[in-house]
Amino acid sequence: MKADPAVQRRLLDLAAVDGELARAEHRRRTLPEQAAVEEAERALRAAADAVVVAQTALSDLDRDVAKLDREVEQVRTRExxxxxxxxxxxxxxxxxxxxxxxxxxxxRRRAVLEEEQLEVMERQEAAGIDLRHETDAHAAAQTALEDAVERRDGTLGDIGTTEARRGEERTALVAELPADLVALYDKIRAKSGVGAGELVGNRCGACRLEMDRSELRDIQGAAPDDVVRCENCGAIVVRTGK
Incomplete structure (x- = not known):
């Protein structure tokens, strides 16, 4: 394949844009903020479970206190x-x-009941304190989740803005390049991740590996409009004279 050297150099611009898009996609997939959201969601679920446990415990004690109140009242009525x-x-x-x-x-029965009643009421008071504590913890966990979601969404918004801008740049670049050259570039990029790299000294800019003398000699001896490729990674090697 042949392409004007100036056109080949435009592939470096395309590769730079694609590199930034790839980094944005990688960042989206490995977002620390997303991990923070998931951790906050787990904490919120645990806090909600703790509230249910505390509510159940207090409800059971409320029922016990009410039962003891009735029994004490029955004894007093009989007395x-x-x-x-x-x-x-x-x-x-x-x-x-x-x-x-x-x-x-x-x-005697009333004395026993009243002693039990006092003990259960003390436990009821402690359970009420526990419930308030767990409710406060749940509210804090909810706030933490909301903050984590806000941070994640802000970061995703920044990534989306970058992707949109670079996507527009890519569309414009592709429109300026020959279709067959872009097709080759995209095919290589789909396979190895990088479609083109600049030749700097004896090193391929795509894979960063040094070329042996015979490969370097072949590339340097090719016609300026020849589209040459790296033997190591298969990327298009763009010669800029550096």
């Missing part, structure tokens, strides 16, 4: 009834003795 029967003197001596025994039992 009140028994004392009223004793106080109004409407029962026999044996019934009075039985009522007194029952009152003693009820008092």
């Amino acid at each position: 009140t009834r028994d004392r009223q029967l004793l106080d109004n003197g409407s029962v026999s001596a044996k019934q009075a003795t039985d009522l007194q025994h029952e009152l003693d039992s009820l008092e």
Whole structure:
């Protein structure tokens, strides 16, 4: 294939644009900000799970406290009834003795219930503190995720702007170059990642490897409009006289 030397030098501009586009794509795929978003999402899920656990624990204790409240109230109601029967003197001596025994039992039962009630209420208070702590942690995790998403989206926006600008430059460059030369360049680039490189001394600008003397001699001896390629990487070698 042949192409005017000036046209071949334009391939270096195209390669530079493609290199920047490739770096932008690599950055998009390996974005640290995306990893930060994913980590923040995991932290938020863990925080949400912790809130559910704390809510469940507090709900169970609320139910226990309510149950104990009912039991204590039932005992007190029974005590009140028994004392009223004793106080109004409407029962026999044996019934009075039985009522007194029952009152003693009820008092002991109430003492046990009230002690248990106090213990459960203390646990309920601690569970409420835990829930507030987990809720605050969840809110902080939500904020951290929002911040991470904002940073990622900002970076993606910058990458998108670069891709759009370089894409326009590439379109303009391709329009100026012969179709067969661009087709060859794109075929090479699809295979090895770089379609063309400048010959600097005895080194290929595409693969950065030094050429042996015979290859270098062949390239330097080729006609100026010959499209020559590197034996190592297959890229088009652009001769600029450097």
